[in-house]
Amino acid sequence: MRGALAITALNTGAAGLGLSLGITLAQARALVPGLVVGEADANADSRYLDTIAEACEIFTPLVALRGADGLILDITGCTHLFGGERALGSAARQWLQRAGVQTQAAIASTPEAAWALARFRRGTIASPGDEEALTRALPLAALEQGAEATVALSRAGFRTLGDLADRPSNLLSARFGEGLVTALQRVLGREDIRITPLRAPPAVMAERHFPEPLGLMESLLKTLERLAGDVMAALEARGMGGRAFEASFFRADGAVRRIRVETAQGTRNVASLMRLMRLKIEALADPLDPGFGFDALRLAVLLIEPLVAVQPRLDDKRSGREDAQALGDLVNRLVARFGREHVLRFVAQDTHDPVRAGGTAPWLATAPCRWDAPEPGQPPARPLTLFAHPQPIDVLAEVPDSPPLRFRWRRVLHEVTLAEGPERIAPEWWREASHTPATRDYYRVEDAQGHRFWIFREGLYEDTTARPRWFMHGLFA
Amino acid sequence: MMSLSPDPVLEGELRSVGLLALADAGLHEFFAACEADGAALGPLALMLAQEVKAGMSEVSSWLWVRHEAQAREVGMLSPVGLAELGIDPARVLFFPAQDVASALQAGLEGARCSGLGAVIIELRGEAKAYDLTTSRRLALAAKTSGVPVLLARAGARPIPSAAQTRWQVRAMSSQALAAKAPGAPALELTLLRARNGQEGLRYCLEWDRDARQFIPRPIPISGNAIASPAPLSGAVVSLSFHRPGAAEHWKNAG
Numbered sequence: 137m138r139g140a141l142a143i144t145a146l147n148t149g150a151a152g153l154g155l156s157l158g159i160t161l162a163q164a165r166a167l168v169p170g171l172v173v174g175e176a177d178a179n180a181d182s183r184y185l186d187t188i189a190e191a192c193e194i195f196t197p198l199v200a201l202r203g204a205d206g207l208i209l210d211i212t213g214c215t216h217l218f219g220g221e222r223a224l225g226s227a228a229r230q231w232l233q234r235a236g237v238q239t240q241a242a243i244a245s246t247p248e249a250a251w252a253l254a255r256f257r258r259g260t261i262a263s264p265g266d267e268e269a270l271t272r273a274l275p276l277a278a279l280e281q282g283a284e285a286t287v288a289l290s291r292a293g294f295r296t297l298g299d300l301a302d303r304p305s306n307l308l309s310a311r312f313g314e315g316l317v318t319a320l321q322r323v324l325g326r327e328d329i330r331i332t333p334l335r336a337p338p339a340v341m342a343e344r345h346f347p348e349p350l351g352l353m354e355s356l357l358k359t360l361e362r363l364a365g366d367v368m369a370a371l372e373a374r375g376m377g378g379r380a381f382e383a384s385f386f387r388a389d390g391a392v393r394r395i396r397v398e399t400a401q402g403t404r405n406v407a408s409l410m411r412l413m414r415l416k417i418e419a420l421a422d423p424l425d426p427g428f429g430f431d432a433l434r435l436a437v438l439l440i441e442p443l444v445a446v447q448p449r450l451d452d453k454r455s456g457r458e459d460a461q462a463l464g465d466l467v468n469r470l471v472a473r474f475g476r477e478h479v480l481r482f483v484a485q486d487t488h489d490p491v492r493a494g495g496t497a498p499w500l501a502t503a504p505c506r507w508d509a510p511e512p513g514q515p516p517a518r519p520l521t522l523f524a525h526p527q528p529i530d531v532l533a534e535v536p537d538s539p540p541l542r543f544r545w546r547r548v549l550h551e552v553t554l555a556e557g558p559e560r561i562a563p564e565w566w567r568e569a570s571h572t573p574a575t576r577d578y579y580r581v582e583d584a585q586g587h588r589f590w591i592f593r594e595g596l597y598e599d600t601t602a603r604p605r606w607f608m609h610g611l612f613a
Numbered sequence: 614m615m616s617l618s619p620d621p622v623l624e625g626e627l628r629s630v631g632l633l634a635l636a637d638a639g640l641h642e643f644f645a646a647c648e649a650d651g652a653a654l655g656p657l658a659l660m661l662a663q664e665v666k667a668g669m670s671e672v673s674s675w676l677w678v679r680h681e682a683q684a685r686e687v688g689m690l691s692p693v694g695l696a697e698l699g700i701d702p703a704r705v706l707f708f709p710a711q712d713v714a715s716a717l718q719a720g721l722e723g724a725r726c727s728g729l730g731a732v733i734i735e736l737r738g739e740a741k742a743y744d745l746t747t748s749r750r751l752a753l754a755a756k757t758s759g760v761p762v763l764l765a766r767a768g769a770r771p772i773p774s775a776a777q778t779r780w781q782v783r784a785m786s787s788q789a790l791a792a793k794a795p796g797a798p799a800l801e802l803t804l805l806r807a808r809n810g811q812e813g814l815r816y817c818l819e820w821d822r823d824a825r826q827f828i829p830r831p832i833p834i835s836g837n838a839i840a841s842p843a844p845l846s847g848a849v850v851s852l853s854f855h856r857p858g859a860a861e862h863w864k865n866a867g
Binding site: 458459460461462463465466467469470473474478479480481482483484490493494495496499504505506507508509510512513515516517518519520521522523524548553554555556580581582584585586587588610611612613 | 649650652653656657660673674676684687688689690691692693694695696697698699701702703705706707708709715718719722723726727728729783784785786787789790792793794795796797798799800820822823
């Protein structure tokens with residue numbers, strides 16, 4: 137601030153000694169000689185706030201950031217787990233205090249009212265409907281409208297929100313804008329909004345809080361199984377199956393570990409979910425470390441889709457549906473063990489470029505593709521394997537465009553007995569902005585031993601002055 | 614001993630012996646005759662799986678586990694190429710494995726899943742992780758679930774294993790089309806070892822992609838003197854006089 141270092145944050149002890157926000161460092165050192173000073177780091181602060189937000193998810197899954205140093209938690213429906221609102225509030229404050237964070241907190245029916253009360257009347261718990269009575273006494277700074285508007289309002293003679301609330305709103309909006317009126321309505325609790333939580337709320341959720349931190353893996357997995365039973369019962373009541381499940385382990389020191397399992401089809405089967413969870417936990421690169429124990433365990437279903445129960449067949453024949461189910465189970469097991477990106481399916485692209493025409497994509501992310509049946513009576517026109525980078529070869533061929541007579545690849549000389557071509561495949565000129573890749577003439581050749589290759593010549597004899605280059609692109613069966 | 618003339622009785626024999634052993638759920642191994650034949654192993658396994666299971670469930674899928682080293686040597690699998698061979702790529706569950714151990718683990722998971730048509734595992738090199746114990750585990754899982762496991766090993770020598778059958782694959786010249794164009798894919802299969810004792814059988818097969826089956830045919834006589842080492846005379850393969858795989862077979866017995 138104009139070349140001088142200023143105080144941006146201080147703790148209660150410092151405030152007690154007479155320091156305030158905004159005074160320069162020199163002044164502060166003059167007031168309190170033995171002052172301990174640390175450099176302000178906004179990035180580290182915001183990362184720390186993110187960790188605290190994640191740890192606060194133990195109270196409720198709906199946590200939103202507010203400003204640079206605040207959180208808003210939507211605890212609707214969660215208070216019974218902690219024994220009431222006051223108990224939840226004090227549990228949160230004590231828990232954060234153990235982590236070394238000093239907090240001001242308040243509970244109200246609307247987020248803005250709670251925020252204003254937390255800043256100016258810490259520790260208030262407003263019963264529903266009482267917000268207006270409590271917030272009327274707050275100073276003008278609770279509206280967070282900026283220094284200019286606040287100064288203008290105080291010059292106009294307003295001291296508290298109660299004074300503002302009595303004035304007709306059209307006069308205020310005409311002079312100070314709609315923003316002020318909306319903020320006023322929200323802080324007074326007349327208008328309610330929904331917070332935007334950091335993580336989307338799950339469709340179905342079950343959780344268990346432990347009175348003592350629990351560290352044994354087997355007991356945790358048993359608890360998880362019971363939670364899975366509750367969750368699946370809830371899904372059955374809705375006629376839905378889950379496709380993405382997430383188990384969150386809340387550690388006593390605030391760290392949160394999440395294990396996510398995805399399935400190929402919606403499932404309501406507790407046993408298969410537990411199998412996948414165990415597979416995933418075993419396959420973790422960084423094992424689940426209990427530390428001092430886990431305080432709570434939550435199982436959430438992130439993605440649901442309708443699932444209709446199928447009646448099993450009475451005869452012995454395997455139905456197509458059973459096969460599809462078995463395949464889905466196999467996909468789930470492979471994905472849980474090796475990762476989503478390793479279980480692939482072939483997908484077709486709409487392009488004439490042979491390399492790009494067929495590719496792979498994760499099985500869970502794509503739907504089955506339809507492939508065209510090849511022309512009957514013809515030999516295969518495209519090779520079975522393709523090299524990602526065509527390999528250069530030395531070729532002896534007649535000009536201008538007859539197939540190779542012999543070629544050398546990987547230091548082995550191949551004599552060509554049968555050949556077909558050229559098949560001209562032009563490059564996709566719209567892809568490469570800088571230069572146009574050369575046209576390729578492809579040949580299917582077979583050598584004396586019976587191996588079949590896909591070779592191309594890059595460049596046309598009439599265009600290129602230098603000798604055209606030949607490459608090996610793929611192998612046929 | 615068998616002679617390959619287009620004889621309906623013998624064609625039945627083709628189906629009933631050797632090749633049909635592949636329909637038995639169990640572990641079947643494929644080796645390449647020489648380095649360059651490694652490319653055809655995996656797809657051959659798939660074509661065989663498709664053929665022997667043709668009578669059974671039409672829409673079952675296959676798990677194809679491919680060692681990444683194979684992709685470096687012979688190239689990535691092209692689904693367009695698979696479609697050109699008559700194999701529907703939509704039925705393939707593809708698993709590219711970074712090393713032999715994970716390839717075998719994934720293959721084992723697939724062998725336990727009874728809804729699959731077949732499991733194909735393509736390995737490259739002398740895999741230390743594949744030994745008698747692993748092969749026994751695979752064979753047992755395959756027998757229990759009824760899924761054939763086809764293990765293709767490129768660039769490796771056969772080791773003692775619990776495989777039901779062991780084959781050697783060699784590329785063969787195709788029947789030329791008009792204007793000296795290469796024809797349909799042709800391969801030579803030699804049965805090196807089989808549990809039911811039918812060893813030393815040799816098949817020269819051409820893949821018909823429209824009918825999705827193998828057609829037996831004689832070894833072609835090409836004008837080129839550097840042709841594949843043809844046995845005695847003409848189109849008849851007489852194994853009692855010439856069994857190229859025999860010496861190898863006896864050496865590796867057991």
